[in-house]
Amino acid sequence: MVTGAVHTEGTIIETIPMETDTIAAIATSLSESAIGIVRISGHDAIKIADRIVVNAKKEHFILNMESHTIRYGFLFNGEEILDEILVSCFRAPKSYTAEDTVEINTHGGVFVVKKALELCIKAGARLAEPGEFTKRAFLNGRIDLSEAEAVMDVISSSSEQALRSSVSVLRGKLYREILSLRDAILHETAFIEAALDDPEHYDLTGYSEKLSETIMDISKRIRKMIDQYEDGRILKEGINTVILGKPNAGKSSVMNLLAGYEKAIVTDIPGTTRDVIEASVQLGDAILRILDTAGIRETDDRIEKIGIEKALSNAKDADLILYVTDSSVPLDEDDRKIISFLTGEEDKAGETKAGRERRCLVLYNKSDLKQACDLSELISMLKEKYPVIKISAETGEGIEDLKKEVNELFLSGKIDYDREAPVANLRQKEALENALNSLDHVLDAINNGLPEDFYTIDLRNAYTFLGHVTGEEIGDDVAERIFSEFCMGK
Amino acid sequence: MNENTLKNSLIEKTDICVIGAGHAGCEAALASARLGLSTVIFTVSVESIALMPCNPNIGGSSKGHIVREVDALGGEMGKNIDKTFIQSKMLNESKGPAVHSLRAQADKADYSREMRKTLENQDNLTIKQAEVCELLWEENKDEAPYGKPSKKIIGLRTYTGTTYLCKAVVICTGTYLNARCLTGEAITYTGPNGLQAATHLSDSLKEMGISLRRFKTGTPARMDGRSLDYSKMEEQKGDERITPFSFSTDPDSIQKEQVSCYLTYTNERTHEIIRKNLDRSPIYAGVIEGTGPRYCPSIEDKVVRFSEKKRHQVFIEPEGLSTNEMYLSGMSSSLPEDVQVAMYRTVPGLENCRIVKNAYAIEYDCIDPNQLYATLRFKDVAGLYAGGQFNGSSGYEEAAGQGLIAGINASLYALGRSEITLDRSEAYIGVLIDDLVTKENFEPYRMMTSRAEYRLLLRQDNADLRLRKIGYEVGLISKEEYSDLCRKKEMIENEIKRLKCTMVGGSAMVQEFLSSHGSALLTKGVSIADLMGRAELDYRLLAPIDKDRPQLPDTIIDQVEIEIKYEGYIERQNKQVEQFKKTEKKKIPENIDYDDVESLRLEARQKLKDIRPVSIGQASRISGVSPADINVLLVYLSARNRMDNKE
Known part of the structure; x- marks a missing residue:
């Protein structure tokens, strides 16, 4: 009996780097x-x-x-x-x-x-x-x-060096995590292969649902490691921060407050900040790389429109979004647009492009003025997803709270940076992403009702890619595992 | 020639000598005789030709693939089992096509008799009952594939003193070399099934510089079938529609009444008895020095290594129609006879069992196959080939596959033609041989589908499409068989083309058809092939909306279906194969001196010197050789080439 649907994509693993590819x-x-x-x-x-x-x-x-x-x-x-x-x-x-x-x-x-x-x-x-x-x-x-x-x-010395450096940054928990993930994948692969080899002994009935769950769990753990790569990058290079807000909400003032000097042009006429301006700001232990953006609002002005597009697009990729609301005026259509963007109604549920959970702080600005914007309405519209901080860019009130929140978001409870390095280089990240991609293919195969022997094709790819992260040699691991773990034969 | 005094003055001349008439030897001898070479096959007992000393079946997962491949290349195993099976089953039918595997229970005596008949009636082939005790060789002066080996085979000598001068020798000694069998404390120096062991050849091989090692395997007891109570077991029947192994066998001609096997289980009591007597097992007592296979553990191994398992399966399989003997699959052992009786009698249905033949472990001499090229020739000896269990494998099918290749290449060598190798993308036999000659191997090697990285391409259903051409070029497949194959290929290609070009639109009839099969309705025109890609549809189902389709045999439809359904995955493997082939084509010259390549790591250099890979691809599969070492090697080879070109 033949079942299942065609499945086309998939990464091809090379045993030897070929001279022909790019x-x-x-x-x-x-x-x-x-x-x-x-x-x-x-x-x-x-x-x-x-x-x-x-x-x-x-x-x-x-x-x-x-x-x-x-x-x-x-x-x-x-x-x-x-x-x-x-x-x-x-x-x-x-x-x-x-x-x-x-x-x-x-x-x-x-x-x-x-x-x-x-x-x-x-x-x-x-x-x-x-x-x-x-x-x-x-x-x-x-x-x-x-x-x-x-x-x-x-060739031989640089590869030794590369191996050494990749292994040295991978001591500790992360290294063990990769070993444990490989182990889990190998176990599933060996089980399927044992059942294919000795079908009268090992039964695969109902197995795919269980495998689905296992794979989703493994994917989550790999995703977390990729996040840690990003966190490592963030730690070294600074948090890419985008300030969002409708025109005149005080975005530039907030940036200036953070930067401590006047860099952006701040006026009371809406729509004067058109370009993305960059500043690096030390905020506690974190470094913010701030990209100021044009105000988000409906406009026919072509040039300004480019600015807005760019703002949203930058925001999509940012590590951190600071959303500035003007507490002295009621929430309007522009705010709603930003909020729906933040709450994930306009794209994939609250995730950034890279599939990470979005990190955002809402700055309830102009706290020194009379409030016309309903705080509780704002919080409920944000579905309580993000912390709201009262701030006054004019007086500097609330800056300490902001500092605390930022450091909380990025530097605490995530990884113990002093004791172990996160996934360190692009090569390793590439390998992790390839592994993740292979696991997605396994899930596709399961969902498309393909027979179990198709699962192992991409399971083995994922296993190999994870091996690339730690520089592990590829051997006949599956056969070894079948023999050691499953009781085979006559 | 090493100076041996020839006590017996009888000197015979032949082209090819094959030592051993097991599953490897038979294929080797038939191949060489069929290629027109005068061939002598030696066996310690004519009664043991194509003997099945262990399990009474041919095929099974991945082994069934090998049988099909042997058949596609012009070998005998598939035809012989088609004549002598008593039950047949296609395994894994609910899984993907790559892992479907045919397995047949054989009538052992029939199997052996039929093969003997085939050998006896083969032109150019002589059967000789004799123990070969010495190989005759001289210093080699000629070029051979992969460079110049230091020795060259010129013949062999039997125990009774006759000299056979020949061009090539194929060693297929199976488990007979220096064999000893163990049942508890009782040790006999015999081959399998109490047959005479071959005790002299090992020394001759060692003298030639061939290194030997000890492997071990085992077999369960045979029961008197009348003493078993089948009502306490589950009956296991064969398939309703029997599929033949051989591409030449007409399926209709082999439909017949089948016998059943039976399934029962061990239990805690069984395990208790085994545990209590472990000290009397030669393996646990340290008497056995050979390495046994982990995939085929004895029952005592299972109980020790998988102590958490409360029970193990035991399949009761008939040894034939003309015998009462029943084989106890799953309970091989080397425990003493009294323990065997006690433990077997704890198994439901075996309470009153009477043992005809005790279970035993067998130890034997074999080689580290790293000493061979993928042509199965010894690297250092022109004209000396080896196949089967002697090469460190296990299983009848693995033996047959190697025997066929060794026999073909010995013949091609004798004929002065270029030898063949199968690579990992062409056949399971290719995977098997590459693994043997390239990788480290510490136990008898058994094939598994997971060892084939291009599994989806190496299916049992397309072995003919993959290999018939090679068989034809070698000369073991007739012109008629080959043109049949070409016609089949063409029909498959045409039908795939037609299905990809035949478009259907969203007519009321088509939409109704789709909805009746729970399939999404069309919004634009698609091809029939596109629809076949849907999980819920297939070729046969689509007949009502594909009115102009030609009448095609099932074998064609199956191929078309697989090619279209799994196109994406197949495409991917084809791309991988393309890459694989590129590195296989990068040859490493035989006279390379790895000490010259200083940037190689020490471990890699040692491994490369030991194994002497013939291509960059093979080198990359050696454990301990890293991608960086391979890159260094590539640069070195390129430098060498440029140097040569300059001169």
Whole structure:
């Protein structure tokens, strides 16, 4: 009997990195230098770069770029323009690796260059293995034969180093967590395989419901680790904070209060703050990277509309949203719009793009003025999801409460940062995301009524990906596990 | 040639010698004789040709796949079981097509007799009852695949002193080499089933530099069927419609009355007796030195290792139609006879059992198969091939698969043709052999579907589509059989094409059809293939809205259905295979000196030197060789190439 539906996607695990696919990596040192370079090399390098780079008119242009030229452009995430960059294009065979190569020069700072790399990966590149550019350069004849020894040394030493660093950051709880997740996945895989191997002995009736639950639980735990990667990033690079609010609610004043100096233009005429302005603010132990946004309101002004779009879009990706309400005027249509965005009525239930739980603080501003906005109505409209803090950007009242809440949200009770490092690098995060993705495929297979032997395809992928996080070697673990855990045979 | 005084002046000449007439030996000898080479097959007893000394069945999960593959390549096992089965069952029918597996209970005596008949009637093939005690070889001067081995086989000598000069030898000694059987304190120096062991060949192999090791396996007792009470057991019947193993067997020709097996269970009392007598088990007393298989544990192993289990299954299986003997699947043991009787009699239905043959454990010499190439030739000896349990595997089917490949390659070598290997993406036999020759193996190797990473492509239903061509090119599949296969392939392809091109719109008739099957209504035109992708629909169901479909045999429809239903997954595995093939194609020259590659880690270098992989792909599967080592190797090989090109 044949059952089930077709299922197409899925990540293919490579046993050996192939020379034909497209790789990307940060080519400069990861420090606060003046520029950062992301290098992409391989068959699809130009196509991939083209997807993530546009000009000021949001037009893609890299496909038509001439070799050995450099152009000005912007990083583009498919929806909106991010940072400005310079991009250079080297067509095969006249490049370092002798493959099509694109280099993206970003403004300095770890954040932007990492963002660029993440976009490359999302657009289809694979994170380069240690020493891989050099390896390709050599294999393609770009490096002199006399340097073969040196090239081999680079490959073996850099991979040793990568392994050491990934293992060293993974001591403690997190390492054990990965082991425990792999163990759980291996157990389920071995059980299914044992039942396939010895069907008269092990029965799979009703098993898929149980497996479904187990997988959802495992996924949740992996998701949490990815969150911790984000938290680690947040800790190092600052909390990406977006201030939302209708025009004239006092967003810029709030930012200035936090920043301690006048950076944004603050006026009483609605709609003057159009650009995203950045400031880094130390608030207790946390660092806030504040992006001030245009006021959210219905408008026909084209330029302002761009600002609003950008505000909402920024808010979607932000680590923290500060929603400023004006307590001196009643809640209006604009507020309702923001609130419905925050409570998840306009997108997936209260989650950010990355699928994390949204973190938001509501600032009940102008507490020094007469109140015209009903506090309890506000709280109930927010479905009590987020804390409301009374504040006056004018007098500075409430700033201590804000500081306390922010530190509470990000720095307490989550991870013990002193004692263990969270998932540390993009490679590990990529592996975790791939594992998560594989588990989603298992759930799809279950939901589509596919037979049990299909589950193990992606279960094993998830197992392998988790192994990449800890640098575990792949062996005949399933067979070993079947023998040790299940009583087989005649 | 090592200087052996030839006491007996009789010298025979032949092309190929096969040592052993078990499941591997039979396939090897038939293959070589069928390829036109004069072949002698040696056995310690002509009565033990194709003997099934353990379980009375052929096939089962993943093993059934191998039987189909042997058949597709032109081997005999599938045809022989089709002639001699007494019950047949397709396992895992509720699961996906990749894990459907055929298993048949054999009439053991019939199976053996039929195979003997086939050997006896095969042109070019001579059966010789004799123990081979020495291999004859000389220093090798010729090139062979993968470089120049240091030795070359020229013949062998039997215990009675006759010399057989030949071009190639295939060793298929199974469990006979230096075998000893253990039942508690009682030890006999015999092969399986009380047959004479082969005690001389091991020394000759060691002299040639071949390293041997000890493995162990075991078998349960055989009962007098009249002493069992089947009313206390669950009856296990065969399938209503019997599926043959061989692609050449007409299904209608083998539908017949089947016999039943029976299921019963051990209990706490059984386990108690075993626990109390563990000190008398040769394994727990430390008498046995060989490594036993964990997937096929003795009942005492099960009781110790899975102490939380209150009971274990015991399948009672007939050994044949002309015998009363019943096989006790699940209760192999090496406990002393008195303990065996006591423990068996605690099992429901076995209270009054009388044992015909005691259970025993058997220890034997075998090789570490890392000494072989995937062609199953010894790396260091031209003309010497090996197959079956001698290579550290277990199971009749695994043996047959290897025996066939070893026999084919010995023949191709003798004919001066290029040898064949099957890779992991082509066949279970390929997975089996690659695992044996590449990976570390500490117990008799048994095939499982989970070992095949491209399982979805390596189905038992498409073994002919995968392998017939190879069988034809080798010369074991006839032209007619091959053109049948080509026609089948074409029909499948055409039908898939047609289903993808045949569009249906949302006509009232179609919508009504869909709603009657609980399927979503159409909002736009789709192909019949699209509809087949829906879980609730399939090819046969869709007949009413696919009026112009051709009349097709079931075998075609099944293939079409699988290809379309699981297209996404199949596509994915095909992509993986593409990548896999790329690394398999990157060959490592035989004369590579790994000490030259300084950046390799020490462990990796040692492993690479030991195993001498033939490709980058194989190297990457060696445990202890990391991706970084592989990259270093790639750079090294490329540097070497460039150097060579410069010169």
